[in-house]
Amino acid sequence: MTPAERRTGSALAAIFGLRMLGLFLVLPVFSVLAAELPGGSDVMLVGLALGAYGLTQAFFQIPFGLASDRWGRKPVIVAGLLLFAAGSFIAATAPDIYWMITGRVLQGAGAISAAVSALAADLTREQHRTKVMAMIGASIGLVFALSLVIAPPLAAAIGLSGLFILTGALALGAIILLFTAVPPAPTFTVPARASFVTVLLDPKLARLNFGVFALHLMQMALWMVVPAALIASGGLPGAEHWKVYLPAVLLSLALMVPAIIAAEKHGKLRPIYAGAVALLVLVQAGLAMFGGGLWAIGLWLLLFFVAFNILEALLPSLISRLAPPAAKGAALGIYNTTQSLGLFLGGILGGLLVKYFGPTAVHLFCAAVGIIWLALAVRVTAPPAKIS
Numbered sequence: 001m002t003p004a005e006r007r008t009g010s011a012l013a014a015i016f017g018l019r020m021l022g023l024f025l026v027l028p029v030f031s032v033l034a035a036e037l038p039g040g041s042d043v044m045l046v047g048l049a050l051g052a053y054g055l056t057q058a059f060f061q062i063p064f065g066l067a068s069d070r071w072g073r074k075p076v077i078v079a080g081l082l083l084f085a086a087g088s089f090i091a092a093t094a095p096d097i098y099w100m101i102t103g104r105v106l107q108g109a110g111a112i113s114a115a116v117s118a119l120a121a122d123l124t125r126e127q128h129r130t131k132v133m134a135m136i137g138a139s140i141g142l143v144f145a146l147s148l149v150i151a152p153p154l155a156a157a158i159g160l161s162g163l164f165i166l167t168g169a170l171a172l173g174a175i176i177l178l179f180t181a182v183p184p185a186p187t188f189t190v191p192a193r194a195s196f197v198t199v200l201l202d203p204k205l206a207r208l209n210f211g212v213f214a215l216h217l218m219q220m221a222l223w224m225v226v227p228a229a230l231i232a233s234g235g236l237p238g239a240e241h242w243k244v245y246l247p248a249v250l251l252s253l254a255l256m257v258p259a260i261i262a263a264e265k266h267g268k269l270r271p272i273y274a275g276a277v278a279l280l281v282l283v284q285a286g287l288a289m290f291g292g293g294l295w296a297i298g299l300w301l302l303l304f305f306v307a308f309n310i311l312e313a314l315l316p317s318l319i320s321r322l323a324p325p326a327a328k329g330a331a332l333g334i335y336n337t338t339q340s341l342g343l344f345l346g347g348i349l350g351g352l353l354v355k356y357f358g359p360t361a362v363h364l365f366c367a368a369v370g371i372i373w374l375a376l377a378v379r380v381t382a383p384p385a386k387i388s
Helices: 003-036 043-072 072-090 099-110 113-122 128-179 196-201 203-222 227-232 242-264 269-290 296-324 325-356 358-375
Strands: none
Touching: 003 043, 003 072, 003 099, 003 128, 003 227, 043 113, 043 203, 043 325, 072 099, 072 113, 072 128, 072 203, 113 128, 113 269, 113 296, 113 325, 128 242, 128 296, 196 203, 196 325, 203 227, 203 269, 203 296, 203 325, 203 358, 227 296, 242 269, 242 296, 269 296, 269 358, 296 325, 325 358
């Protein structure tokens, strides 16, 4: 990678990280603290509030991606970050669970993932694309690990309201970083704009889109059951859950690196990709049948994060390489829409399954989704990276 590519990757990873830190800060404590709001005694409404962010993400990712193709990446990113900040401040002042849902819905309207990923693709060469996506993924993993450590004491000090105020402030900080550290996107001579329907129905892209949907459905559903499992089965108070999360996340990031190198540099993309999906199925089946105590849950979480981080790097890189050059924003918009639908349905279905059937049903359902994904994953191919 050139120094410019490294700087670009680092800056875009930091923008993603600032935004995701705000989201992750509430994740470990939300299901407990939201229950204290009026109306929060209904676990399904809490699940809706947790997943509502993904619902509006699903509606706005494609328009934001198309807009970034037409009017440029940076203006779209700024608009999305402003919406995200506004939703954070509404959630901070929410008097009940319904206003909390409203704030989360508006947060989700700031759907910048497609525009940021497209900007990363614009500013890097194909042979280094997965490395940049891995940098973004690693930043997300690191801020997730950080949030697990600082969220409980922060929540105790400033409450759920304070966490959302901090979330809004971080989004505004990301706007400053966008204009001070990220170079403008280059101007490309590209073919005529690809048909949106053509991009939407492309079978290679569709398989990847289903993958990111399944991945984030599993992630969100998992967080509807893991905190309670650590308390009930592991005997670990909520304020100490970071002692399990932090080592699992950090070790998973280290284990991700050789897998990404093998996939990209040594031509092992298909087995690495399919192997990561198979690992997710194993984790869900293991949690359903052998969840056990603290150490067992910690091991399953480690394996989950290893697979999750590998797939978070590979999926957007593959989308950007397979998409028509004139429709990267649209393709990544569709990709992020299906990701957001996974987040939304993961929260909703996780809450419903826990409420009516118990946590084991969540893991069995996620394992079934993973098996469908695995059947598609074994057919994934990627074009050779262009050397430039």
